[in-house]
Amino acid sequence: MSRAPSLREGFTTGSAATAAAVAALRFLLRGERAAEVVVMPPPRAEIQTPLRIPVAACASGPAPDVRDCPACAAILPGSAAHACVIKDGGDDPDATHKAEIRATAILLSGTEAPGDAVLLEASPLPLFLAGGPGIGRVTLPGLPVPVGQPAVNPAPRAQLCAALRDALVSASLPSGVAGLLIVLSVPEGRAIAAHTFNPRLGIVDGISILGTQGTVRPFSHAAWQASIAQGVAVAEATACPGLGMSTGRRSERLLMARYPDWPARAFVQVADFAAFSLQHAGRSSLPLLVWGCFFGKAVKLAQGHASTHARDAVLDMARLADLATACGVAHDGTLRSCVTAAHALELLLAAGAPGRRVVAAVAREAAAAAARFAGRSVRVHIFADDGSELASA
Structure with missing residues (x-):
């Protein structure tokens, strides 16, 4: 008797965003154009198995869709790079399956939050996060993210911080760097969000970055x-x-x-x-x-x-x-x-x-x-x- 094929797991938007941010940072600091990156699930995930995530593209400068974002104002030449990961829902595809999840990494000369960015971690290097086009913004209370902030849930934020810390350990930062800003964006995020519960939950202008376990298990x-x-x-x-x-x-x-x-x-x-x-x-x-x-x-x-x-x-x-x-x-x-x-x-x-x-x-x-x-x-x-x-x- 032949065995039924097992269902293929995918990865969350949180893992996609984390992988894109790590790939962008590596390209910015080392000129390394990674075909894939290995990231860990969120720190509190039940299973701590490394995730190998393909990277679709890396390039210098900010992603095209975030160049006009308030947080990206006055970017100095050579201080930014971006990468893109294609979200893979495995055999349980949802509205975000195959969406482009982009991350722009920007080196900062100051420790103040640029534009509308929020501080994720203060030390050893201040890490900031901003939501670009296609990333939802929270407008109602009751969600795990404060009103006014980008709809990036706590577990993906912790996952992003941990991955960036690991990437910075072996990195040689240029002199004068006082902080790091990650700007997330999803080109089709607004259109995708119309097929989710985000509008009903008061999350406007895009999708949420989610995922408590890092992976998507079919029919979860x-x-x-x-x-x-x-x-x-x-x-x-x-x-x-x-x-x-x-x-x-x-x-x-x-x-x-x-x-x-x-x-x-x-x-x-x-x-x-x-x-x-x-x-x-x-x-x-x-x-x-x-x-x-x-x-x-x-x-x-x-x-x-x-x-x-x-x-x-x-x-x-x-x-x-x-x-x-x-x-x-x-x-x-x-x-x-x-x-x-x-x-x-x-x-x-x-x-x-x-x-x-x-x-x-x-x-x-x-x-x-x-x-x-x-x-x-x-x-x-x-x-x-x-x-x-x-x-x-």
């Missing part, structure tokens, strides 16, 4: 859960009137229509992570928790499944059939033999008022299960494929 649950936690934090920090959790894009759009006065940042797509998202939301100070989904996910939640993924949660059709009988639905066992929730719903709706009572009962049971996960009340909305609301509780 941890990455999605981190996104859920971040969404809850932003909704809480910006005093949203509630949190609307949904299992996908369609159910989210329908939930948004149900709560039209809520801002977009009040809604978080939680996929199949029922227990995780509800527990996380339950610990927040948000005054109202709302869950929106279609019938199949609602039945799984009602039956107490922590995950509503088909792999983890099997629909108990016998239990649904018993509920139908209790609600007065006359059936000859067809509900028990249904393979899908969609077929069961079709039969229930065809039964008229008694079938509607079953759907309402599922909503109540789902709300009760959600409340157990959250530790407090949760309102559940069940939607039909045509966009109508079947029941709420």
